[in-house]
Amino acid sequence: MTMKNKQSLFLSKKELLKEAGCDDYNESAKRLFSKAFGISSAQSYKYQTYEGSNENASLFSEMISSRAFGVPTSHIVCSRSFWKNDFHVDKTVLDPRPESELIIDVTKNLLIDGMKVLDLGCGSGCLGLSLYKENSNINLFLADISKKALSLSKKNAEELKADCEFIHSDLFSNIHNNFDLIITNLPYIAKDDFRYLQREIILHEPHEALYGGRSGLDVIKQFLDSVNRHLNKSGFFVIEFGKGQDCLLKEELVRSNFNNVYYYKDLNNVNRVVCVKKDT
Numbered sequence: 001m002t003m004k005n006k007q008s009l010f011l012s013k014k015e016l017l018k019e020a021g022c023d024d025y026n027e028s029a030k031r032l033f034s035k036a037f038g039i040s041s042a043q044s045y046k047y048q049t050y051e052g053s054n055e056n057a058s059l060f061s062e063m064i065s066s067r068a069f070g071v072p073t074s075h076i077v078c079s080r081s082f083w084k085n086d087f088h089v090d091k092t093v094l095d096p097r098p099e100s101e102l103i104i105d106v107t108k109n110l111l112i113d114g115m116k117v118l119d120l121g122c123g124s125g126c127l128g129l130s131l132y133k134e135n136s137n138i139n140l141f142l143a144d145i146s147k148k149a150l151s152l153s154k155k156n157a158e159e160l161k162a163d164c165e166f167i168h169s170d171l172f173s174n175i176h177n178n179f180d181l182i183i184t185n186l187p188y189i190a191k192d193d194f195r196y197l198q199r200e201i202i203l204h205e206p207h208e209a210l211y212g213g214r215s216g217l218d219v220i221k222q223f224l225d226s227v228n229r230h231l232n233k234s235g236f237f238v239i240e241f242g243k244g245q246d247c248l249l250k251e252e253l254v255r256s257n258f259n260n261v262y263y264y265k266d267l268n269n270v271n272r273v274v275c276v277k278k279d280t
């Protein structure tokens with residue numbers, strides 16, 4: 001393919017995504033182009049200078065068609081960047097969201113060698129494995145109610161050479177250890193808010209990873225009922241929650257006798273993460 005052909009292919013497909021109503025059409029076109037032509041995303045903006053075959057071009061066109069039909073870019077390229085690493089993702093797990101990186105930001109400096117850390121509702125494993133990459137001397141446990149999610153998190157752990165244990169469990173039902181730190185991003189979308197989610201999310205992401213019952217906090221409330229029993233002395237837990245759920249969550253934390261509570265805001269200045277010390 002000539003450089004000129006490639007450039008016009010890229011521009012026409014980018015336009016196609018824009019017309020299809022794809023919000024992130026520029027970023028998606030770049031990521032798909034990089035994948036189809038086998039170049040790193042850091043280089044993709046220089047796409048004009050790379051050789052490519054007609055096969056690369058056909059693959060790019062197929063990927064663009066899928067994206068135009070609403071398939072998330074990460075599902076097409078089977079990967080998503082989170083914190084400092086790339087994670088395998090597919091329709092069995094939630095696509096890691098940038099706002100969840102706040103959990104890593106809040107906890108990374110608290111890690112101590114030998115600390116027992118649980119990522120409950122691990123999905124792709126992006127939270128726990130990102131912490132492991134910050135300090136590989138922690139004892140990491142990844143747990144999820146979904147066997148498919150656990151299997152994908154195992155694949156990610158292998159890829160990142162992380163030594164950790166996997167537990168298939170509905171919240172703490174199959175967890176018999178205590179931990180120094182528990183991190184969790186459980187489902188928190190309320191029943192009435194579900195219909196406002198983007199069509200792309202409803203169609204392509206697992207509902208059990210999103211749906212938090214009538215209030216949105218139903219699963220988190222169950223978590224709060226048991227978490228204290230699974231924390232070591234001076235242990236703490238960190239939860240992500242939805243925009244505007246902080247008042248309701250505060251009430252639940254008070255009800256469960258948690259008094260040492262610190263809230264953290266995301267880049268939009270909205271409370272998104274809470275760090276809570278064990279109730280002694």
Ligand SMILES: C[S@@+](CC[C@H](N)C(=O)[O-])C[C@H]1O[C@@H](n2cnc3c(N)ncnc32)[C@H](O)[C@@H]1O
Pocket residue numbers: 093094095096097100120121122123124125126127143144145146149169170171185186187188208209210219
């Ligand atoms: C919002 S996703 C978060 C995934 C990943 N930790 C992340 O931040 O991208 C919620 C995860 O919790 C899991 N989950 C939902 N209910 C659960 C339960 N009762 N016990 C354990 N895991 C649960 C889902 O399968 C899903 O993987």
